[in-house]
Amino acid sequence: REFEAEIRFYSGDDPLDVWDRYIKWTEQTFPQGGKDGNLTAVLERAVRALHGQQRYYKDPRYLNLWLKFGDCCKEPLDVYSYLRSQEIGTTLALLYITWAEVLEARGGFRKADLIFQEGLQCKAEPLDKLQAHHKQFQARVSRQALLALEESPGGDNTGLLEIAEPQRSSLADLKGRGKKTMRAPISRVGDAIKAVNPNRSCHPQAPLQLSNTPSFAVFDENSVSGPEIPVLTAQSWPAPPVPRAKENELSAGPWNSGR
Template sequence: REFEAEIRFYSGDDPLDVWDRYIRWTEQTFPQGGKEGNLSAILERAVKALNEQKQYYKDPRYLNLWLKFGNCCNEPLDLYSYLRSQEIGTTLAQLYITWAEVLEARGNFKKADLIFQEGLQRKAEPLDKLQSHHRQFQSRVSRQTLLGLEETPDEEDVDLLGAEQPQRSSLAELKGRGKKKVRAPISRVGDALKATNKTGSFQTVTSQQLSNNPGFAVFDENSASGPELPVLTPQMWAAPPLPRAKENELSAGPWNSGR
């Protein structure tokens, strides 16, 4: 291939440019992935070939290759730990955003918030992008907390609502089918009503409300003396994690004529 030849005989001062173009071409040519594109193998070759080029450790292009390679690994969290231990991409916001998103998807909100806080304290660039993603993360966690409270109301609150406002529930709403249990609809009153805006959507819970939740620290980028970041002990990875094993592929071995 043209790119393979360019990589082999490259003599310029920016080898990352060739790998970056090669990978983007592969993604565009083989958008569905598959063995033909062999994207994971190219990514692995790229990050290893450039691993000694420390001038790329703060380059968004190089971090992007690592993050794409992480999608090919069985455990991307191990790869993020490796990147931090090697100081690869630790000045870039995208590392912390991607790391936190994976943790959030697994329900580990506390660790995801700590990762965001680490990036904010390092003032990873672009900082405004990192701050925006952190606020969106806090909003999602707040919404899930409110929805969880709505789905599991206290029995005392349900009794109180039923006693004071019986006209809000109709017979049709309470009628069930078969033996399924039916829960009476809940009407928001008092403080619960104040937490709902005019369009019926939840407003973002303030940092003060979240800070009352034990075990969940909230970082306020506008505060000069925010909460101290708990120390996350980095693991010293000697090598990056291996990519996923793929079916019908032979592992590399010594060349043999077979004679």
């Protein structure tokens, strides 16, 4: 293929550009996937070929490549934790949005909110996009909290209510009043609401002591019990995450730089 030849004999100063175009071409040419496109293998090769090139760590193209690769892995949360531990894409909103969406889809609303909060504290760009997605997330949680209150007025829905938008935080007052007698109390919003923990700032984590072999910093979902950002624990990463086996798709071959 043309791209394979370009990768093999590339001598320019932006190898990511070739891989980025190759991946986009594969997605457009084989939108249904399958063995002809073999997108998983292409992503795996790209991640390996560009591994350790720190000049790309804040490049949206590089983050996007990793996030697509995460979609092909058995546990994308491990990939996101690894990206954060290596500070790959941590200045970009897309990392936190994607991470939070996966957690939300699994019902991890509190953990998803923590990830959003981390991105907001670090002022990940574009910040307005991150803020918009966070508000949409809070609105969805608010709706779920209302439904939960209606179905089980005496149930414990505190977790959902704490994540809901500040404008809707007064929903907690509805708890226990009964399905038919609920009345929303007056809640002032806007300038009347003060920022929580205004003195809290985003401090970069101490750099992990990594050996020559890359390591994962795994996000243990079961260990999060409070409002603080979960602490990562470095674990051995002798090889990249294993992509999911896909029907009619070739398995990845030996890793090489393609040059």
